[in-house]
Amino acid sequence: MKSVIVNDSGARKQLEVGERPKPEAGEEDLLINVHMAAVNRTDIIIKDENTGYSSNPVPGVEVAGTVVEADSAHSFAVGDRVMGLVNGGGYAEYAVMPASRAMKIPEALSFTEGAAIPEVFLTAYQTLFWIGKLQQKETVLIHAGASGVGTAAIQLAKQLSNAKVIATAGTERKLKFCSELGADVTINYKEQPFDQAVSDATDHQGVDLILDFVGASYWDKNLASIKTDGRWVLIGIMGGSELEHVDLMALMTKRIQLTGTLLTPRSDAYKAELSKEFAARVLPYIEQGTIRPVIDSTFPIESVLDAHQHMEANRNIGKIILSMESEANK
Amino acid sequence: MKSVIVNDSGARKQLEVGERPKPEAGEEDLLINVHMAAVNRTDIIIKDENTGYSSNPVPGVEVAGTVVEADSAHSFAVGDRVMGLVNGGGYAEYAVMPASRAMKIPEALSFTEGAAIPEVFLTAYQTLFWIGKLQQKETVLIHAGASGVGTAAIQLAKQLSNAKVIATAGTERKLKFCSELGADVTINYKEQPFDQAVSDATDHQGVDLILDFVGASYWDKNLASIKTDGRWVLIGIMGGSELEHVDLMALMTKRIQLTGTLLTPRSDAYKAELSKEFAARVLPYIEQGTIRPVIDSTFPIESVLDAHQHMEANRNIGKIILSMESEANK
Structure with missing residues (x-):
């Protein structure tokens, strides 16, 4: 073949x-x-x-x-x-x-x-709901909003949880697309520090959940953008993985839950359970056209x-x- | 007064x-x-x-x-x-x-x-069960095992979850006491690198849960001691809070959930709920004398x-x- x-x-x-x-x-x-x-x-x-x-x-x-x-x-x-x-x-x-x-x-x-x-929607579903425990009407910060997982996550967060979605991207074309998918707030990270824009958009409270595909280069701004008791899911390292300085006190005082995850290396049983729940819960939206690849x-x-x-x-x-x-x- | x-x-x-x-x-x-x-x-x-x-x-x-x-x-x-x-x-x-x-x-x-x-048992209960989600017969690594929270956590993990408890301390007197409280494995961190002892005690699998009161000075050894999909609760910084180097990739490949927490600054409602659940679930053990302050x-x-x-x-x-x-x- x-x-x-x-x-x-x-x-x-x-x-x-x-x-x-x-x-x-x-x-x-x-x-x-x-x-x-x-x-x-x-x-x-x-x-x-x-x-x-x-x-x-x-x-x-x-x-x-x-x-x-x-x-x-x-x-x-x-x-x-x-x-x-x-x-x-x-x-x-x-x-x-x-x-x-x-x-x-x-x-x-x-x-x-x-x-x-499969890959991007299952990853977005896993990180938003299984790991990130996104609740109805919470606020979620989705980095790389125009990426594969980003475009899936914006739609899932909006349609399934009626979340307030804040998306970042690096071009106006990408930001416009994020808005079309349902993002409530879009931030061009090349034009302004995203943590300031998040602060403005959340009445200085920060977000409940961060989907982080970027890693090291966004570390400090993510720390500043997350709410007390917030969840932070690390799912990519497009901005590097090596941090030169971390203050653990910040994780304690904000009581942050930081979870690293990858989908591909997980077990067959995990992928089966995730696919089954996703098919039952999300495919109806895709059939109706309210969520789209x-x-x-x-x-x-x-x-x-x-x-x-x-x-x-x-x-x-x-x-x-x-x-x-x-x-x-x- | x-x-x-x-x-x-x-x-x-x-x-x-x-x-x-x-x-x-x-x-x-x-x-x-x-x-x-x-x-x-x-x-x-x-x-x-x-x-x-x-x-x-x-x-x-x-x-x-x-x-x-x-x-x-x-x-x-x-x-x-x-x-x-x-x-x-x-x-x-x-x-x-x-x-x-x-x-x-x-x-x-x-x-x-x-x-x-109150303080040590509620903290241990919160970190083991609410945040750490300790399951029956899992393995937990409890640092500063002879401290207030340590002594409470050893007993709770053993009595409520029949967990395999690995405790660290710095003197033989403290280690002996941890054993008397129910610790299955005790490690004198001054005499050997605790991660090697944890590896030996867990058939090289690592632990499901770490209760970490130490922070920076234990970071690398904790990373080495935790199992894939393990939970790590950061509840103290007796060993400092400033890390000079962190590789986020390690959090991702091991799919670690790292949660910082503090009890004192939490809301009245949280403390009320925690105290109520603790009183219902743990005070009977204390009345019977199987768990003791x-x-x-x-x-x-x-x-x-x-x-x-x-x-x-x-x-x-x-x-x-x-x-x-x-x-x-x-």
Whole structure:
């Protein structure tokens, strides 16, 4: 089958499209004919830093496609259109997915839209509700609001919790898009210190919850932006991970709960439970169109390097999709 | 009435015993004839750093005594023996306590034992169960195991959750005492790096929960000692609060929940709810004698400075009590 492979024969690892044997599905797995895969930062890390998230030599953690081999319990049927997380191997014509975490793609949605859902929406759902415990009408600060997870989180916080959403981004185009998704307040972090804008927007109280994809470079301003007893979920380190000075007293006096999290390395059982709850609670909104996947661009699989560079330059609003569709699939 | 007062007329604040007017209780308060008060680190901080925890000029956040004026709802009667947290003003002959948080002293217990309970047991209960979410048979690392909160936490974790308790302390005498209270593993942090001992004691898995009264000086070893998905409650900074280097990636890859907390500055409603749940769930153990307050020493109120110095030198095992008992009370 056609597949992206990591060629590490040179000085720097390269992604290339080549031929690999079709993967074999276990009894509790689905074998999926992948139509669309989506790009995630973890795919870039695997290439650059040799910190693979799985033993699978093929990158890619989420796909949308059709079932070609069902699981032994027949929880899905051959021909079903499904989307979901895979344990690596998504950038290929065929991929294996545990049936326990597969979700049917709503009828109104294309494969492209389906591939844009799992990773970012499950991450946003996990961080907002399971870890961040967002309550009705609380205030949440969502950094990188125009990113994949950011666009998902803005919609989820607004639609499910009627939260007051404050989003940050670095261009007016991105901020406008955040507003269209439902953000109540948008902040251009390049034009003003975001903590001052948060203070102004919250009557100097700060926010109940921070979704932090940035890390080190935002540390002090996040500390200043969070309310006493606030929750702070650390889910990315786009602004570095190394802090040169931390005063623990600030965490104590504000009684902050700081939780680090990652989705990809979690267990199959965790991903199954998360996918199940998400499908039950959020897919109805997606079917009605009140929550929607946000797609930035679609690249043919042969242009996987261009797709990665597009993400690395932070030019995207929403998801970058890789199309596996050959003539036979169209 | 007799009271400790902070004399700040000199270069350094001094605690002195003097005369003050008896405080006035509001409708929802009890006026208490204080028999015993207990010493807490926050009392020392108020003296040294001018960071008062309340507008009350008299130090002291917990007392045991008899009710001399009941609240208007008569939730307690004149003559009742009560213990609990006060919003400052504990180091005095009379103190005001919101009735919502007062607890009856079990019959078998003296005022001295009653005064040794509220602050440390409520703090340990809050950090273990409300914040730390300790589950049955989990493993908990309790630093400063022979301190007031440490001795309370060892007993609560053991009796209520049948947890595997690992305690650290700096002398063999303290470690022996931790074992007597129920600690399964004790570590002399002066003789070996505690993280290595924790690793050995947990089959290299680490602990589910850390109760951290130490802060900066233990940071790296705590990071090494915690299990993936572990909870870490920061409740003191005996080892400093300033960290020169933190790698946030470690919090993410281990998916750590780090929560800073303090009890004294929390709201009346919080203290009421915590005291109520504690009284219902833990006082039966104390009545039966399976959980006991740990008293290090009792000082007459006139020796308040000696009592503080005893705590500052970390010589105590358990609580340091101040006796307000005049001849009339005996």
